[in-house]
Amino acid sequence: MGENGLGTMTHSVLAARRMPTQKRSRERVERMLSAATALIEKAGSDAMKMSEVAERAGVSIGSLYQYFPDKTAIIATLAERYNAMSCHCIGQGLAGVQSMAALRDAFSDLIDTYYAMFLAEPVMRDIWSGTQADKALCAMELEQGRVLGKMLADVVIRLKPAAEADDVATKAFLVMHLGEATMRLAIATERKEGQAIVDAYKQMVLADLLAD
Amino acid sequence: MGENGLGTMTHSVLAARRMPTQKRSRERVERMLSAATALIEKAGSDAMKMSEVAERAGVSIGSLYQYFPDKTAIIATLAERYNAMSCHCIGQGLAGVQSMAALRDAFSDLIDTYYAMFLAEPVMRDIWSGTQADKALCAMELEQGRVLGKMLADVVIRLKPAAEADDVATKAFLVMHLGEATMRLAIATERKEGQAIVDAYKQMVLADLLAD
DNA sequence: TTGCAAATGTGAGCTTTCCTCATCTTTTTG
DNA sequence: CAAAAAGATGAGGAAAGCTCACATTTGCAA
DSSP: OOOOSOOOOOOOSSOOSSOOOSHHHHHHHHHHHHHHHHHHHHHOTTTOOHHHHHHHHTOOHHHHHHHOSSHHHHHHHHHHHHHHHHHHHHHHHHHTOOSHHHHHHHHHHHHHHHHHHHHHOHHHHHHHHTOOOSHHHHHHHHHHHHHHHHHHHHHHHHHOTTSOHHHHHHHHHHHHHHHHHHHHHHHHSOHHHHHHHHHHHHHHHHHHHHOO | OOOOSOOOOOOOSSOOSSOOOSHHHHHHHHHHHHHHHHHHHHHOTTTOOHHHHHHHHTOOHHHHHHHOSSHHHHHHHHHHHHHHHHHHHHHHHHHTOOSHHHHHHHHHHHHHHHHHHHHHOHHHHHHHHTOOOSHHHHHHHHHHHHHHHHHHHHHHHHHOTTSOHHHHHHHHHHHHHHHHHHHHHHHHSOHHHHHHHHHHHHHHHHHHHHOO
16 A cells, blocks of 8 residues: 555654755655555554664665654654645535535534544554654644634634634634544444444534534 | 552552562552652653662562563553542532533533643643553543443433433443543643633533433 | 765664563461 | 462663764766
8 A cells, every 4th residue: 555645745744854855865755654654554653663664665774764853753744644634625625615504514524524534544543543642743633623623613703703703713623623532432442333423423513513 | 749649459450460469569569659650740651761660669670560561551550540530520420410400510510620630630641641552541541431421321311211322322422532532632732721622612512411 | 077065875783761580588378 | 487479689681763974876067
């Protein structure tokens, strides 16, 4: 599962030791990230060894550390790509909404899509369900929640101009963050219960969001 | 902050290598746990070194490993004690509820108490906000959610016998789990925003819980 | 083309931390 | 009181992250 269709965005989380400027090194960095992806899919990011990443990418350990200051930087780079992808999806889903009824449907679809993405992407699952030990990863999740929260808040404010902006912002932030928590919970349980949990989340959140 | 008033329950998470039966060893195990607590408070469980725990407890590394199969076992033991404590609190809070209005008040108080506990206990914060990388810890959190969810579901079923039991159970499980997620989020933000987030959570959940 | 500076690549091995085990000491028990 | 069981010790094995002194390749100006 080498190529993952996530584009070729360069990493920028925690200033890499060196930015790849030549074509050769850019390709090598992509190989490193592909190797890391494959290894995470196989056994999780915790079990991923830097030496294995280097070997699989056909690169020396020294090269690996030239572009990623430490192990978490590789994982953070992958996480950043997935984040960008899901932010884009969610943004698109919310963009055209013109009524509360449309919001309800859009939100419901969007959660289902997000859930399907979690289920389908082993790396995403691994990163968000396991490795939250890392501070940088935690900060990224928080930031992600803020971005998604803002998207949702903007829509709600647009549809309900009378609402208190601060309250809406807080609630939207919470709703999006709890969405991620719900995904984690759903994934950690049986498939059927997982779906029931996601449905319960949608129902609860939508009732609150649509209330006036 | 040596003694923490959490009682002297023995650990039982992942069968310790050896159970302390003599008085001497039981005291030593308590010293190990106190040392671990102090070190986690100082710099987090990630930075906690087994050699430091042993030294601070006035014990050899060998002894430490005689009672805790690995590093996570110490943390899991502490987590188990905090879990038992919070389960007890929450159980008490929900026990005497006889009406939906009382449930609303009890739930609100209970969440505030839980939040205060999170804020006051550095070790609890550390364990639940950081070290979720460990599978045993994740399983414990899930189990904790199930136990708390059952408590809440029992109360709701008692007050609304007409409700579908499965739906209530799923929802209660989700609500309790999202409660923990909310705590984590609140703790990760500024104190004032944290309180607003907790309030938003309470409002959202209660509206759903009290709906008929 | 050529030569040189900057960029890139290498991997042996240093460091840190978890954890084991052979051996010794203390306590309990028949 | 002697044997057996429980408890205690700490040097050192092992694994993985990461460094650094040195080798190679590339881009570019003369």
